[in-house]
Amino acid sequence: MTDLSQAVARWQPLLGAPEGPAEDVPSNRVRVVFLGAGAAHLELVAPLDSDSPVAKFLSSRGEGIHHLAFRVPNVDRALNELAERGERVVDRHGRPGARGRRVGFAHPSAFGGVLVEFVEGP
Amino acid sequence: MTDLSQAVARWQPLLGAPEGPAEDVPSNRVRVVFLGAGAAHLELVAPLDSDSPVAKFLSSRGEGIHHLAFRVPNVDRALNELAERGERVVDRHGRPGARGRRVGFAHPSAFGGVLVEFVEGP
Numbered sequence: 001m002t003d004l005s006q007a008v009a010r011w012q013p014l015l016g017a018p019e020g021p022a023e024d025v026p027s028n029r030v031r032v033v034f035l036g037a038g039a040a041h042l043e044l045v046a047p048l049d050s051d052s053p054v055a056k057f058l059s060s061r062g063e064g065i066h067h068l069a070f071r072v073p074n075v076d077r078a079l080n081e082l083a084e085r086g087e088r089v090v091d092r093h094g095r096p097g098a099r100g101r102r103v104g105f106a107h108p109s110a111f112g113g114v115l116v117e118f119v120e121g122p
Numbered sequence: 123m124t125d126l127s128q129a130v131a132r133w134q135p136l137l138g139a140p141e142g143p144a145e146d147v148p149s150n151r152v153r154v155v156f157l158g159a160g161a162a163h164l165e166l167v168a169p170l171d172s173d174s175p176v177a178k179f180l181s182s183r184g185e186g187i188h189h190l191a192f193r194v195p196n197v198d199r200a201l202n203e204l205a206e207r208g209e210r211v212v213d214r215h216g217r218p219g220a221r222g223r224r225v226g227f228a229h230p231s232a233f234g235g236v237l238v239e240f241v242e243g244p
Contacts, residue, residue, distance in 0.1 A: 013203065037192060040159075040161065042190075062235055063234040063235035063236075064230075064234075065190065065235075065236050068187065070137075078136075081135065085135070111132055111133065112185040112186075113185035113186035114185075114186055114187050
């Protein structure tokens with residue numbers, strides 16, 4: 001979405017208040033805010049500028065579900081395992097993501113059209 | 123996706139084996155299988171026939187993320203609360219979903235383009 005506060009207002013009745021303030025993630029050119037959903041999280045994502053990959057997503061598809069993120073013990077290993085199976089990856093190595101985590105994206109072709117983000121964590 | 127076993131093969135290296143056998147959900151004209159993802163689940167969904175809403179989704183958008191499901195204490199109440207805020211709902215009342223749960227869908231316009239399913243459970 002383009003307006004994070006509007007998006008928060010939409011989801012807050014279902015999921016409650018954001019888990020923290022909005023955070024800029026320069027490596028992805030996005031501003032994000034997290035809402036808790038049980039043990040999972042909903043990440044609301046807005047582009048920081050018109051060159052952000054998320055700006056391109058919004059202009060081609062409109063608002064909607066952008067990606068799924070899964071916690072993995074080691075991002076580089078997760079990306080490597082995909083590549084070794086002949087799947088495409090967006091990132092060859094992990095890079096800085098939101099909330100101080102290392103992250104890396106697979107290519108949507110690797111998961112049947114679903115953009116998957118690996119998030120390194122215990 | 124149209125081929126559930128192929129989809130399972132794609133996701134199994136990341137999420138492990140399905141939590142149970144595939145299940146037909148006649149009310150939605152889909153066949154589904156669940157994979158565990160921490161305390162959450164990934165539901166792989168295939169249309170039972172060409173009139174299934176999921177068949178239409180696949181033909182217009184291709185494979186990808188179809189909807190997000192959230193557990194709520196009472197599906198009817200969740201649908202009513204949305205409707206009372208002037209939002210559109212697909213279902214006015216809960217109906218039988220997968221794994222014996224009552225479910226109901228909001229309209230994507232209610233959540234900024236995201237199709238949301240409410241799943242009744244404790």
